[in-house]
Amino acid sequence: MQDNKETTAASVTDSNMNIDAISPPVLTEIFDSFSEAVVVADTSRQIVYVNSATESLFGYSKDQLYGHETKILYADEHDFSEQGKKRFNPTSKISAETYRVAYQRMDGGMFLGLTTGSAMHSSEGALVGYIGIIRPARTSDQSLDTLQQVHAIASDVSLTDTQKIDAVLKVGLSHFGLEVAIQARIKGSEYLVEHCIDHYEQLTPHTTFDFSETYCAHTFHASGPIGFHFAGESEIRNHPCYRNFKLESYIGIPLEVDGKLYGTISFSGYSPTEPFCKDDYILMALLADTVSYIIYRKTVEDKLLELARTDELTGLANRRSTLERLREHAKLSYRSGGYLTVLSIDLDFFKKINDNWGHSAGDAALVGFADIAATLGRDIDFCGRMGGEEFIFVLPNTDSRGGVNLGNRLRERLAAAPIKLDNNESVTLSVSVGVAMLEKGESLESLLARADEATYAAKRGGRDRVCISELNN
Numbered sequence: 477m478q479d480n481k482e483t484t485a486a487s488v489t490d491s492n493m494n495i496d497a498i499s500p501p502v503l504t505e506i507f508d509s510f511s512e513a514v515v516v517a518d519t520s521r522q523i524v525y526v527n528s529a530t531e532s533l534f535g536y537s538k539d540q541l542y543g544h545e546t547k548i549l550y551a552d553e554h555d556f557s558e559q560g561k562k563r564f565n566p567t568s569k570i571s572a573e574t575y576r577v578a579y580q581r582m583d584g585g586m587f588l589g590l591t592t593g594s595a596m597h598s599s600e601g602a603l604v605g606y607i608g609i610i611r612p613a614r615t616s617d618q619s620l621d622t623l624q625q626v627h628a629i630a631s632d633v634s635l636t637d638t639q640k641i642d643a644v645l646k647v648g649l650s651h652f653g654l655e656v657a658i659q660a661r662i663k664g665s666e667y668l669v670e671h672c673i674d675h676y677e678q679l680t681p682h683t684t685f686d687f688s689e690t691y692c693a694h695t696f697h698a699s700g701p702i703g704f705h706f707a708g709e710s711e712i713r714n715h716p717c718y719r720n721f722k723l724e725s726y727i728g729i730p731l732e733v734d735g736k737l738y739g740t741i742s743f744s745g746y747s748p749t750e751p752f753c754k755d756d757y758i759l760m761a762l763l764a765d766t767v768s769y770i771i772y773r774k775t776v777e778d779k780l781l782e783l784a785r786t787d788e789l790t791g792l793a794n795r796r797s798t799l800e801r802l803r804e805h806a807k808l809s810y811r812s813g814g815y816l817t818v819l820s821i822d823l824d825f826f827k828k829i830n831d832n833w834g835h836s837a838g839d840a841a842l843v844g845f846a847d848i849a850a851t852l853g854r855d856i857d858f859c860g861r862m863g864g865e866e867f868i869f870v871l872p873n874t875d876s877r878g879g880v881n882l883g884n885r886l887r888e889r890l891a892a893a894p895i896k897l898d899n900n901e902s903v904t905l906s907v908s909v910g911v912a913m914l915e916k917g918e919s920l921e922s923l924l925a926r927a928d929e930a931t932y933a934a935k936r937g938g939r940d941r942v943c944i945s946e947l948n949n
């Protein structure tokens with residue numbers, strides 16, 4: 477995180493500088509990375525320095541401003557002369573003060589600016605010039621505009637959920653004129669950054685923090701938005717969040733998804749800002765509602781997708797998803813030349829279970845088989861149900877010998893652990909297994925057909941056994 481920057485005009489006055497010492501190169505070094513516009517004028521109020529943020533905010537280039545009176549920036553000449561009487565004159569005793577005034581951009585557009593302005597004095601106390609630090613102030617019009625933007629984002633069907641959340645954070649960030657926006661998930665003591673925008677590009681999604689040391693520790697259990705416009709002068713100045721991150725301005729709100737506390741969204745900056753007002757808190761509530769809804773919808777979609785991929789009875793991957801995953805592994809294998817082995821598994825005499833004890837006993841046997849199969853193999857291996865009492869095991873980076881081993885381990889486990897049926901009977905399952913390893917240039921259809929043929933061979937050979945398929949057999 478960024479070190480705290482002293483942005484008050486008073487700190488400039490304190491540093492005993494005179495107007496010669498604050499030549500544009502020196503000022504550029506100090507102020508060019510500021511996100512606020514910084515304007516320095518000499519004693520006759522002629523501009524001698526502006527930073528890059530001034531160029532972006534007002535639309536003028538530095539050269540177009542240097543040598544002009546600061547009047548060029550004001551929307552109303554009257555304000556220019558009033559400010560001259562109040563603070564930008566040799567007799568003014570005001571050191572640094574924050575006020576709102578209307579400014580005008582080069583293209584004629586006007587905006588309300590929150591300005592911290594003061595006179596600058598040499599170490600001998602002589603007036604050497606004036607400095608103004610300007611950021612756009614928030615207005616009701618702006619809140620309305622922000623709301624319209626959020627609405628447009630939420631209803632834009634071309635955006636993914638991630639793009640929508642990022643866009644909402646961006647809009648909020650620019651509304652508050654701050655530097656860091658975060659949508660976080662909070663689980664126990666972990667604060668996980670799910671989405672973020674950082675003006676300084678230091679923070680990235682997936683970063684975690686100790687929740688108790690974040691600003692959101694004040695927000696997560698709050699009943700609504702919480703704001704600190706000048707943290708260093710607030711009750712949180714001794715909290716680890718302020719010590720660790722030195723963010724002066726912060727506004728955050730808890731996120732509830734499907735009626736449960738989920739995390740927070742927050743906007744923060746390294747400089748103090750104008751006090752947050754009722755409009756800001758209302759806007760935060762609407763931003764939170766929008767983001768919560770996006771997360772909720774994504775969660776539901778993810779669940780539906782999971783359901784569409786899962787076999788309802790056994791909880792294993794269903795046929796479609798098994799084939800999809802197998803196809804992915806085959807692509808990797810084609811590319812890397814790594815092994816890929818498939819086991820085609822068929823339960824033996826399964827019809828008898830249905831015939832003897834009914835369909836629900838058959839179902840219980842299938843579930844019992846799946847529970848055993850799911851515990852076999854490495855993390856990367858997986859078992860899917862292809863239909864009925866047919867399953868396949870996919871073993872990436874494994875040759876056919878490894879496949880035979882797994883098939884025999886499965887047989888041993890089934891033999892050693894009779895499956896309890898729901899009628900208090902138990903049944904010992906056996907399986908016929910066909911093993912086939914993907915050969916160079918072989919299609920998936922051919923691989924699966926060979927595995928099936930090997931299974932039939934196992935059936936023909938007396939069941940409860942593993943047969944291996946060789947391509948040229």
Ligand SMILES: Nc1nc2c(ncn2[C@@H]2O[C@H](COP(=O)(O)OP(=O)(O)OP(=O)(O)O)[C@@H](O)[C@H]2O)c(=O)[nH]1
Pocket residue numbers: 789822823824825826827828830834835836837838839842863864865935939
């Ligand atoms: N309970 C239950 N039975 C199923 C399900 N899907 C398929 N079956 C039954 O599984 C049985 C498969 O029978 P067969 O193809 O003759 O195979 P088998 O009895 O295992 O005999 P072999 O494969 O030759 O050892 C049929 O009775 C199907 O109705 C299911 O989801 N639940």
